[in-house]
Amino acid sequence: MKNKFVKWLSLPYAFWSLAFIIIPLVMVFYFGLTDKTGKFTFANILSISLPVHFKSLLIALLLSFISTVICLLLSYPLAMILSSLNSKNNKLMILIFVLPMWMNFLLRTLAWQTLLENEGVINTILRTIHLPALKIINTPYAIVFGMIYNFLPFMVLPIYNVLCKIDKNLLNAARDLGANEVQTFLKVTLPLSVPGIISGITMVFVPALTTFVISDLLGGSKILLIGNVIEQEFTLNSNWHLGSGLSIVLMLFIIISMIITAIFDKDGEGSAL
């Protein structure tokens, strides 16, 4: 189908992505680098050094880092178990991970309030079996909990995908050559699954770093992440210039994680699709 006409068919999409992907990003830079009178300034970007903003960025980095690590630790064994099941079963298993997305994401996160509250379901259970109650609602722990809950499937699916693609003959060859289970895992399975791991890490880290909803719902609006600061500048204070400036700072971290993904995942093997 390599005729000229087909090539021209890419124009509508090229136009669409110019209008709704490229120009909007240019807008973020335009607003971020100007003040209310339209004069060029770095003030919006530099305001990240204000203690309030800097603290929110640090907390967001810390919490999203912790959530990403825990997601990885939970997901890897899970993906290994799922990939070892026979194929009829694992289609169902994947569905199980996608299905919760059909219940509204805000309501699902709010349900954790009911579960985690000081007089909530989990604490009631803990008290009945005479264990100490957890006091985690409205603390950073609850936010980490919500991040793990919401983004776990994004870590499981890419790792699962690469693990399924590993040639079983490689594992058998390693064993035939005298490697034990641990060596086979460390020398064969783990290195081959790196693209999936990296892809999973970005797919969890970026939304966790930039969230404002989870911190809003589970942090009792006392803990501000950088996402909350930006959201408030846009919706409450209508200070689009400051909000854009902080978004540029945020994008820096996103771009860094994209570059890392691109380096490790050249063939797009780890994509979740």
Add this chain to the structure above:
Amino acid sequence: MANVLKKIYIALIFIFLYAPMLVLIVLSFNKSKSRAKWGGFTFKWYTQLLSDSSIMEALVTTLLLAVLSALISTFIGTIAAIAITSLKKGTRTLMMGITNIPMLNAEIVTGISLMLLFIFFNVKFGFTTILLAHITFNIPYVILSVMPRIKQLNPSAYEAAMDLGASPFKAFFKVVFPDILPGVFSGLLMAFTMSIDDFIITHFTKGAGVDTLSTKIYSQVRKGIDPKMYALSSLIFVTVLVLLILINILPGSGKKAKEK
């Protein structure tokens, strides 16, 4: 022993993922309006649901957005995927790079960038702005699910059809399209799901007076969620569950789900 441990591990993750679902379903039968107290069993949230015009309006908006954005993005995305494959390597890489931006970028940045675009060009915020935003973040999902199908196509089949006298148009619809259809279909489904579940981008591109279910729920967070919302989302969840079970039981449909 190892097998038992594996099963326990899967079960624990399963409980972790589905505990909130259970909570929401239980709350949808809770007589008390409070989230924290059980006030007895009731069906009233379900029976009052249909007569709540503001929730019904949000539901219609949500579904309309999902259907329209899924159809339009599938149309644009499928054509784009076919066209991009025929481009020279440099242009193709550039187009795919741009396609990846909305997928890899943070939703909050996509949301505010579109908001700024509409502010800058003085576009009135409302249903249309949300629709444009949803189409934008849906197209990449369509392209990425159609693209692999096109790469698997046998180019000679299309040429053979032309040699046998089919017009390019006919050759496309008789030969190429049936082969990429599973990819188109899973892209459509993906786009529909993403649109229904979206909150963040809608939050920044909606105007006053227009609400989807997500933005309506968010506005209720401070004053307490209307229990009718629990009833509605339980209904949606059960409907999808039943549909999925049916699709998986029906023979011969197993192939489609694998495309994802």
